[in-house]
Amino acid sequence: MTCLLEVSNLVMRFGGLTAVSRLSFTAMRGDITAVIGPNGAGKTTVFNCITGFYRPSEGEIIIHREDQSTLALHRLPGFAIAKRGRVARTFQNIRLFGGMTVLENLMVAQHNRLQAATGFTLLAVLGLGRYRHVEAEAVERAKYWLEATGLTDRADEPAASLPYGAQRRLEIARAMCTDPVLLCLDEPAAGLNPRESEELNALLLKIRAAGCSLLLIEHDMGVVMKISDHIIVLDHGKKIADGAPADIRTNPAVISAYLGDGDDDDEDAVPVAAQ
Template sequence: MSAPTMNTAGQTLLEVDSLTMRFGGLTAINNLSLNVPGGKITSIIGPNGAGKTTFFNCLTGFYKPTTGSVRMHHPEHGPLALEQMPSYHVARKAGVVRTFQNIRLFPNMTVLENLIVAQHNALQHASRFSLAGLFGRAGYKQAREAALTKAEMWLTRLKLLDIADLAAGNLSYGTQRRIEIARALCVDPLLLCLDEPAAGLNPRESAELNELLLYLSREHHKGILLIEHDMNVVMRVSDHICVLNFGNKIAEGTPEQIQNDPNVIKAYLGEDEADEKEAA
């Protein structure tokens, strides 16, 4: 089995405090505060350009927030300021891993290699800069076995085992999405950030994704932060939803609360239609 994920269910994992991101005169995120609990699914929704992906970029070291802080409460390493870390520490130390809207696999590597690369820290440690690997030391063999076992587990769970040896770049879109999630899982994240994982999936694949997300949060206690436009996914799996519009948080709550929130309806349908609906 994979290294046991620390059970952080219910505790606040990610604490976003008055985060603001400006690009020149454009405020992409305005004073956003948000708590993301471990072991639960938190969705971020909002119209295009609301600042959702910018938020992810602030989490993973792409952008330095203009003001505010993003703190990860790691059960072992304590509170970590994500915005001050080099991006490789975000995954390695803070346990935050993300996927991309436009898939970013290593296209010339096999599916299995993609998953093994994600586990390289353990391997590198055991292999002592590849020397132990060359000489076949026992510790390295063990680490390699462990890496393969973990990869195999996620490949099986995500129905990718048959294609493990094919080049990742040649596979279909839906499959590549699953590989990207499997690869992220191989890092053993505490918090998995998925940027539109349902985009481009057919209804059957999207139903499978729902099932997978619920399984990961319930059985593996992964905290999941989800950006998604597909409301079938969002409303079915989310424990908590945060709605952004033009960089501002306009609503937050359970799926039921969000579905009935007048501000959200306004943001999605526009002022007039919302009025008509109220009138009717």
């Protein structure tokens, strides 16, 4: 197994506040890596650094490609992380293109591939070139992910009119349409009912089977313990544990982070209790 994402000595400061300090971890290719921790541990900040929404104060974020070359994500402009680094993400507060249909959302996700086929738009405006062919392919890819997320019936409806669970799945489908090597999910199970949560697990495993690695932030220990291969635990911006689910479950530092200080009332997030 090879290393896909390598975060080393990541530091993120906001003014005087250090949200993430000297964090290092790796995510392996083909793994589901979970980042957990109590509220305010800095999980989303780490995510925003990896996906280019924040520029890290210090440290490196490296993507190892299959051809052994590497790409320094922390040096890329925000949009290029998805385009060149092939890292896709979802958001804690769902961000869909609400006034566009489900299918349109998935087409926008394939923007770069489609745009390359338009001959600087000029040819495609005139109806020339191979755009039509590429677009048909894009629709096929969109259909595949619609099928995988159970949204085929709603393809022509505006995204904002979908129920919450479907919006979450659509966001994942949209991210997958960018054809990523690493999919970062920010609390994908938040607000889902148990059945939807089960379906989500199946979907994530399917994505992994299709060759895309996952990095997820999650509160729902049911999801984390069941599907992750590797767990990183953060507390107050620092890594306090790193290992397989079985190890994490019994790690005293993790237990005390969740229970010990008494400043966290998030009972659901207690790893032991979740079992």
